[in-house]
């Protein structure tokens with residue numbers, strides 16, 4: 356146990372120091388860009404919205420994003436192998452649990468804490484330090500830590516029982532992949548249904564205030580065929596300047612949530628955002644993305660099962676092989692990510708189209724993108740690899756071009 360802890364702390368320190376050095380280097384390298392103001396103008400030329408040039412600060416933020424994404428990816432990929440190498444599984448085996456449920460609980464908890472611990476420096480430098488540096492976040496250190504800890508606890512409470520069940524099935528059942536697939540389907544559907552309520556436990560979600568804005572959103576919803584729309588507002592202005600809205604839940608739990616920062620936009624812009632979310636609502640995008648990810652997960656589980664059978668034999672279901680299995684699954688998830696992001700971008704494109712048709716307005720859809728550059732420091736365009744791995748929304752450039760197509764077709 357002592358060796359495991361020492362090695363883990365040393366790796367944590369190494370990751371912390373490396374990310375600290377990288378962050379300081381990037382800050383120094385981009386110091387002029389970081390000192391600039393983001394001023395992007397909404398310009399229309401010959402009836403078309405002009406795709407703006409990337410502001411210097413946005414360019415700097417994009418560089419940070421890429422570096423943090425790839426370092427996070429490397430840490431996540433390496434984690435299962437390091438856990439095994441540092442003696443994580445040996446610690447569990449040495450205790451010699453008589454009851455499998457205790458072994459499962461201890462293994463999942465130890466592995467979970469280990470991975471969280473190694474990834475923490477990335478969260479600290481990216482979601483806290485960088486976000487404050489570029490002006491996206493106004494959260495204090497204690498605020499950030501409090502929220503981070505709360506989220507991790509919630510995540511552990513949700514994941515631990517599931518991970519334990521999967522662990523026991525994996526160890527005990529030869530055809531574990533069938534049972535695990537069934538459980539994952541149930542969790543995906545159940546999770547999508549209850550996620551708005553979990554969101555409600557973690558955040559203060561108020562119903563949108565009655566008034567002109569709410570009435571026009573409800574009217575738009577009615578005209579677009581969306582009945583009984585539940586509209587909520589969550590306070591975010593105390594920690595961030597970014598704007599955002601999202602649709603969550605399935606069936607009776609479906610709702611649209613606006614960050615309160617978004618309500619500072621013009622009514623026209625808020626309506627365009629609401630119409631986009633209604634598009635997701637109407638076209639059942641949550642159900643579709645759940646279906647895709649369920650099929651993908653089952654497929655990846657089967658592929659990893661076959662790989663393990665090939666290299667470790669049919670009796671590979673041993674505690675020592677769990678980290679190797681997790682490593683293979685992590686690699687497969689990265690390989691499969693472009694399929695999921697491409698499908699998601701396709702749905703976002705469809706929601707934009709729905710919004711422009713519902714509001715009969717392509718200009719606001721495009722002008723919102725200019726807002727996102729300003730408020731969220733969204734890059735105008737990104738390189739292909741980053742797009743395939745990360746971008747579940749079309750880029751600013753793609754969305755403005757889509758708006759222009761709509762405007763052109765309206766003529």
Ligand SMILES: [Zn+2]
Pocket residue numbers: 631632635703706
């Ligand atoms: Zn969307």
